[in-house]
Amino acid sequence: MGIRILINLTRFIVTYLVATIVVFLFMRLIPGDPAQIALGVNATPELLAEKQKEFGTDQPLIVQYFDWAGGILRGDFGTSYLTQTDISPMVSDRLQVSLILVLTAMVVALAVAIPLGTWAAVKHRNFSGVAIGVGSQIGVAIPGFLAGILLVMVFAVGLGWLPANGWTPPSEDFGDFLRRLILPVVALASVQGAILTRYVRSAVLEVMSEDYLRTARAKGLSKTGALVKHGLRNAAIPVITVTGVQIAALIIGAVVIERVFVIPGLGSMLLDAVGNRDLLTVQSVVMVLVAITLILNLIVDVLYTVIDPRMRRSA
């Protein structure tokens, strides 16, 4: 167990280090000069040089890299070229918004997917089971932004029940926060719910064909009883993996939904920063995402050992 954690930790650090280098180099490779963008269509060579000096982009790459990487070690992402404000508080504000959105959507999606998927597996020969299978397939195929636009057209513009877009922090006005959260969460959760339903369904189906379940049934347990007592725990493992991966992917993947609903999340921050070649901001956001992905991986790993006792012995 101890070795396992140590391996995980080493992997975490090495991956993170490699990621800083890759991200840094990639940002330098893409065309577009931040100083030029700040000056716009009236830049002269003299002004450009002055601006590059101000941004520090005239320094050798290695100096720029260590300046930035050193800052991260101190928990300081530096100052954005364009907004000229500290990046760290901006990222943490935006991350909070994204996490609220994505986690709420995932909870809703799981709350729907677990019972639905299980039902679809148990009744996979019946009409209801097949219908859920087909329904979730369609759900997966519908793009999230389309769901979002439709929801806005019906519930905001058409019926006027909910706001069309915008974000209010929960601390400012909790009622308004909830009202504005509903539509984007439903848009995200409907797609995620469909994806997860399919995973739950196939995981449960697989478990149902396992020997130990047959044994359990031979001992006199009902199909549902055997599944609940012995099966679901095993079926949970692939579902947890997918959920972990999806959360990490969604923090950025939700950018389309963020655009439709004008939500100030990390995804739209990244998009704006890339467009403006605000290199330090882009790098910082990506590094936060790398950290989140790695942390989620750790959590998933730990959850495995909790759920599956065999994992505890294996290392």
Place this chain on the structure above:
Amino acid sequence: MRRRKSPLLFTAAVLAAGSLLLAGCSAGSTSSKGSSDGKTPTTATIALTGTPTNLDFTTTAGSAIPQALMSNVYEGLVEVNQEGDVVPLLAKDWKLSDDRKTYTFNLQDGVTFSNGDAFTAKDVKFSFDRVKSDWVSSLKAKMDVVDNVEVISDTEVAVHLKQPSNAWLFNIATPVGAIFSPNGVSDLANSPVGTGPYAVEKWTPNESIVLKTRDDYWGKKPGVKQVTLKYFADATATTNALQTGDVDAIANLQAPELLSSFESNDKFQVITGTSSGEVTLSMNNKTAPFNDKRVRQAVLYALDKQAIMDTAWNGYGTLTSTLVTPTDPYYEDLNKVYPYDPAKAKELLKEAGAENLNITYTVPTRPYAQAVSEIVVSQLKDVGINVTIKSSEFPAVWLDDVFTKHDYQMTTVLAVEARDLLTVFNDPNYYIGYDNSVIAPIAAEADAADEAGYVAGMKKVARQVVDDAASGVLFLFPNIVVAKADLQGLPKNAIVESLNLTDLSWK
């Protein structure tokens, strides 16, 4: 199955019901409501496209910063009114010396900055001098003509020019003439300090700017206590926000096709004015095939600009022929110089030996550019010019390739700056690469002449530029304002960059 699906619906219903209840308790605390509840609102929320990257236009380009701050937070000695005339602001009046080289301004009394400092002639000197020393923006060139600024008394200041200049007075009505306080320039990017009727209450990058009316403002106070400028990346999102009451107005709608639902609705008003933004079709004068004037002329004859405007912008806008707008004093209708005449275009191409031409059209990733590109391509194809579209990420890649490296044949970009004819054409090193040897002396003479001479000279420059087919202008952007019916005082025309919100009020 129906039963199984109910948890989602149920959750949504509970959430919806609960939050509606909560919202009912807290209504009125957020953005302004219409006058339906009988009370006149005191705040307004305006939707804008294109967020400012920071609040410092002295070091950062982009029209979004002056759009939000000029007239509202910063003021100049003079301003440009809705008709395009230069009128007094912080200067009560001014005198021009007989040699046209000295402007003596008589300043308003009792003016304070939002940090409490009193405004005097010293601040004018400080601000004008600072343009030359501290601004990192090519706008600073507009102050090059100033020799020195002389403080005569607290309310009197003389500006001595190196040579007479008609353009200068107009220029100080734009950001370059903004008046700063020496104690208010420490953090321009985040906390601007000006003499305007509003002060920046809160700025959230990429989201919004909250402007609060100043109680100690020297002039007429705006009819609202607070204005929130809210930034949207997408035109549909802005119209949705207006329809659901989250914003009270869209200052400049970027998608005219979305107008129809507002035009037929009494709750809203649609105002269409003009702007200073020309959608250009630039041709690289320095490289083949456009280094041949006949080829450039052929392109201009080949374009049915009315059809382009109808297709790309639903017919909204004004047809113009160069970077002079109808609100400029030296405007002249030059649309007849190149009427739509495909036969003439083919003839010119034949003459230039440029039949079956293949060219590349660099189109920036902006809605207006994408909208015009396809129809331009098909019209040019009709006269035998085969166009390949090359999409170019804007601003990063476009600035790099087209603007800096001049690596392009034909491109489209929105030229937003007011009175930018000379910026674009009176500089052979600008990305258009126009040979300015003929217009340079005319332009210099015009700038130094009296007002009539200025107008006549600039007309001559414009005509020359059009005759040389230096570049094309497809159409002039309209300024489309959509607002709740009872909001008044929104500017109709966008002549300079600033969105002047000083007259805003509710009926």
